[in-house]
Amino acid sequence: MNAQASDIVQNPWFERLARCGHIVSGVLHLLIGYIAIRIALGKGGSADQSGAFRELTSKTGGTLVMWVVMVAFLALAVWRLVEGAVGKRSESKEVSVMDRVKAFSLAVLYFAFAWSAFTFAKGAGKSSSEQNAGLTARAMESGIGKLAIVVVAGVFIGVGGYHCYKGISKKFMKDLKSPGTVEETLGTIGYTAKGLALIGIGVLFIAALFTEDPGKATGMDGALKTLREQAFGTILLVVAGFGIAIYGLYSFVMAKSAKM
Template sequence: MLPTPRRRLELLARLGYAARGVVNLLIGGLALLAAFQRGGSATGSKGALQTLFFQPLGTVLLAIVALGLFGFAVWRLCQAVLDADGHGRAPRALVIRLGQVISAIIYAGLGVFALGLVMGWGSGGQGEEQSARDWTRWLLSQPFGRWLVGAVGLAIGGAGLGMMVKAWSASFARRLACEAATARWVIPLGRLGYAARGIVFLLVAGFLLLAAYRTDPSEAHGLGGALLSLQAQPFGRVLFGLVAFGLAAFGLFEFAEARYRRIEAPGDQGQPGPARARTA
């Protein structure tokens, strides 16, 4: 018997969380290797996908991840457009849903990038650092360009602060359906992961704001550049290693979400569902 549309959506969403876990685990793992000078590198999502592509069975693995990334994009659209999580239409809820639309676009783009590697459409294009600077240069060339870049920086900074709040409050636990014994290791992974991502987002936002202030696109950095900037700070190697560890932890947390996240089809919010994560 073919799965129902609701079941297909759930499978796509869970594969999507797993694919996001692969990407973040690779980003964190490569950064950890770099922190311990074991041959890794500070890279972003595209660099992680390229790394996976060049591993044994990389084409097969990347094709599965690409499917997952497209599935996650579909799930994000359901969250945003159909309000699958039941946020409502309050101003704060609309901001969250707009963020989910942007997330859908980003992950669909990553899926296209991964599929391009699998199909041999290109070598992967320019690096993420150059891409960040090119986008910043393009925005700066538009009317009110400095304000546009500043607005993007503030939006990314707001997302980073939101992640820090999630790390502190563990609000993500409300959407997990797992027993207390499982929650005792899943929730700390999520807290550590969201905190690390929040730091990286705030760094990227800071560089964009600096680029807007100086009208200089060379000040913009992607995820890899933001990570490397930590090394220039006091105790930089330690900070770099801790954030890298947090990003890897977020990858593991995404695997847990793939298993335990409550996936509700639009209109299911009022229906009884599995028990949520319990920490007592």
């Protein structure tokens, strides 16, 4: 099984396709950042993955683009699965438990993005905010469901905290082949901004549980829009939007220079 997995990562064309997944992720984060800034300026939109997909599908050739997005995310998801199983091709060290957990978690995330892209390509895409609120409402109907909400919130807060740590400590530099000053700046800002957004999502899940208001659990869109309700909210949301967009730029760096 490991030999077959290694054959996959040794294929240069598959690697190129997987790197396209980073490019697609970059475009999505740029769109989410743009939508967040637009919301800060008083215009509508959904500052999350579904909002970005909706922006793409609204353009000429948008359906075809979504099929491309789906394939790119599938390739990146499979690559992460293989990475979790046998490690990175560029590294000979034994894969640690933490490395496996991170790789498999990213694989699940990219599979979810691929599925969402598929639904939009088929014309059946739905708002992530509405889906999150609906799932939270159903989960609140049972004790196990409430526990699941706490776990999900903890995952978001934990992953967000790790993103902040990775950005501030510059640990992401180890993921790149030949990082320089530009890559360091983009990664520091991008990882920190995205980490704070993920922490915000987790906090909103906890708030939804304690206030018994599932409408609070609306994912990244809800976390960003909550910023706008605070003092200096417009400025905070603009800054957050730029930070997420910068993470999008860093994704382009990963597409070119990430160790795979």
